[in-house]
Each structure stands twice: as structure tokens, then as C-alpha cells.
Amino acid sequence: MRPTRASGVWTRCRSVGTSGRSSPRAASQCGRTGPSAGCSTSPRGRCDRHTSRDRCAPGPRGAGAAGGRGDSEELDRRSVRIVELILVRHGSQQPDERGDGDPALSETGTREARQVADFLARAAVDAIYTSPLRRAVETAAPLARALALRPIVCDGVVEYHPDAIDHAALKHFKAENYAAAKAALANFGNQADLELFRIRVVDTVESIIADHPDECVAVFCHASVVNAWACSVLGLPSRPFINVAHGSVSRFLCRSANASFVASLNETQHLLPDA
Numbered sequence: 001m002r003p004t005r006a007s008g009v010w011t012r013c014r015s016v017g018t019s020g021r022s023s024p025r026a027a028s029q030c031g032r033t034g035p036s037a038g039c040s041t042s043p044r045g046r047c048d049r050h051t052s053r054d055r056c057a058p059g060p061r062g063a064g065a066a067g068g069r070g071d072s073e074e075l076d077r078r079s080v081r082i083v084e085l086i087l088v089r090h091g092s093q094q095p096d097e098r099g100d101g102d103p104a105l106s107e108t109g110t111r112e113a114r115q116v117a118d119f120l121a122r123a124a125v126d127a128i129y130t131s132p133l134r135r136a137v138e139t140a141a142p143l144a145r146a147l148a149l150r151p152i153v154c155d156g157v158v159e160y161h162p163d164a165i166d167h168a169a170l171k172h173f174k175a176e177n178y179a180a181a182k183a184a185l186a187n188f189g190n191q192a193d194l195e196l197f198r199i200r201v202v203d204t205v206e207s208i209i210a211d212h213p214d215e216c217v218a219v220f221c222h223a224s225v226v227n228a229w230a231c232s233v234l235g236l237p238s239r240p241f242i243n244v245a246h247g248s249v250s251r252f253l254c255r256s257a258n259a260s261f262v263a264s265l266n267e268t269q270h271l272l273p274d275a
Contacts (some may be wrong), residue, residue, distance in 0.1 A: 022210035085252040090135040092246040112247030117142035119270035126215035140220040156204025160224035194238040198272040234261045
């Protein structure tokens with residue numbers, strides 16, 4: 001992954017400790033700590049040689065010892081290969097009693113995580129990425145165990161202002177006064193912030209796509225991330241337009257944000273109440 005075009009913020013991806021096999025890149029740990037070159041990097045400014053115990057500080061995009069025409073040709077070949085991208089919203093969370101924007105899954109959310117795992121176990125997933133927030137990590141865990149994959153924690157798909165809203169409280173607010181809740185959400189975040197967030201999400205997801213040609217990748221994230229990517233694929237303004245359900249699945253066939261197709265949005269057929 002690379003710094004966002006507008007903000008220069010570096011994203012950081014790292015493996016988490018789910019035992020078992022990993023995809024060819026799942027054991028990699030790419031620590032974006034600054035724009036100075038600290039190792040040989042791929043054409044995308046990403047280290048392809050370091051293990052999960054190592055860090056690299058990649059240079060600007062295109063930097064590295066192996067640069068030149070051969071790298072460009074390799075990137076061109078990879079760029080025409082299709083990735084099946086599955087974006088999963090985390091399960092329902094507990095009220096944010098600590099006020100840190102990082103609550104765990106509720107009992108319902110834990111059930112939803114199991115149902116997501118059962119649903120996607122048949123999808124031939126090759127790699128799993130997750131937001132660092134607990135509700136996303138906990139939602140990804142059952143599928144990771146079922147497939148013996150090691151999830152890669154990725155800051156680039158974290159929630160938009162994760163500590164700014166208590167979604168459990170908002171759900172109650174909607175039930176009590178839906179019109180007021182809708183108006184509050186309509187004014188949540190200004191357009192400039194949303195556009196910077198969209199750029200961060202698109203840069204992150206495009207890097208994931210570039211790293212997994214011809215593979216199926218599941219990314220456990222948040223409603224704002226699903227909306228940001230869908231807006232980019234569909235060429236829409238950076239405003240939320242999907243009421244993304246907890247535990248829902250959205251699928252895309254991708255080469256990049258400008259060369260992607262929507263296969264589905266907000267699938268919920270797998271989310272059934274316990275009998």
C-alpha cells in the first residue's frame with residue numbers, strides 16, 4: 001500500500017496471530033513508517049521480501065533497487081488480472097461504554113460472524129484482511145479459523161472517524177426517532193473529509209487488488225469503507241448511499257477502482273436468527 005495522494009498518510013498492514021497456512025503474501029508485514037527507502041521494494045513501493053518479523057520503510061512509488069522496464073512490464077501483466085473482492089461489514093457490536101470507538105462484538109454480532117464464516121467458507125477465499133478495530137477482527141476470526149488463513153490487519157480500512165459515533169446508540173435512536181437520526185447522519189462529516197477518506201480507502205483497496213491477482217480476497221471492514229469503495233466503482237460522489245447491514249457481504253470483480261464491476265451489494269441471506 002502507498003501513501004494517500006492527498007494526505008500523505010502511510011497505511012500499515014501486519015499479520016495477526018491466527019495459526020495455520022497463509023496466502024503467499026499473508027505473512028508479509030509492511031510497515032509504512034515514512035517515505036524514505038529502507039529496502040528493495042516492488043514497483044508499487046511495497047516490500048515483497050520481508051517476513052512477518054521484519055519491517056520495511058518503502059520509498060516513493062516506483063523506487064527500489066529493481067526498478068526499470070522489467071518492473072513496469074510485470075506490473076502491466078498483473079494489472080489485467082481479475083480479483084474477486086469481498087467486503088464484509090463487521091457484526092453487531094456492544095454499546096461503546098468505554099467511549100474509545102472500539103467495542104467488541106455483541107452476542108448477536110458473534111452469531112453473525114459465525115454465519116459469515118459458514119457462508120464464505122465455500123467462496124475459495126485466498127486471503128483475509130481486517131480493520132484493526134475489535135469488531136472487525138472478531139468478525140474475521142471464524143472464517144480465518146475455518147480456512148486456516150492468517151488475517152492481515154490493515155489500518156487503511158479502518159472506520160471513518162471511528163470514535164465519532166456510537167452505532168449501538170444510533171440504532172436505538174433510529175427506533176425512537178428515525179427522522180432525527182437520519183438528519184444527524186446526513187450532516188455527519190463534511191465533503192472534504194469524506195473525499196480524503198475515500199482516497200485513503202481506494203488507495204488501500206487498489207493495493208490489495210494489485211497484491212492478489214486471480215485470487216479471492218475477503219476484507220472485514222466497516223459500512224463507511226463499503227460505501228467509499230462502492231462510490232468509487234460506480235462514479236458517485238463521496239457520500240454514504242448504502243445502508244450496509246452488520247455481517248453483510250458485498251462483492252466486486254476488480255482490476256482497479258476504475259476497472260471494477262459490482263457483483264452484489266449488501267447480501268444478507270446468510271444472516272438468519274438462531275433456531
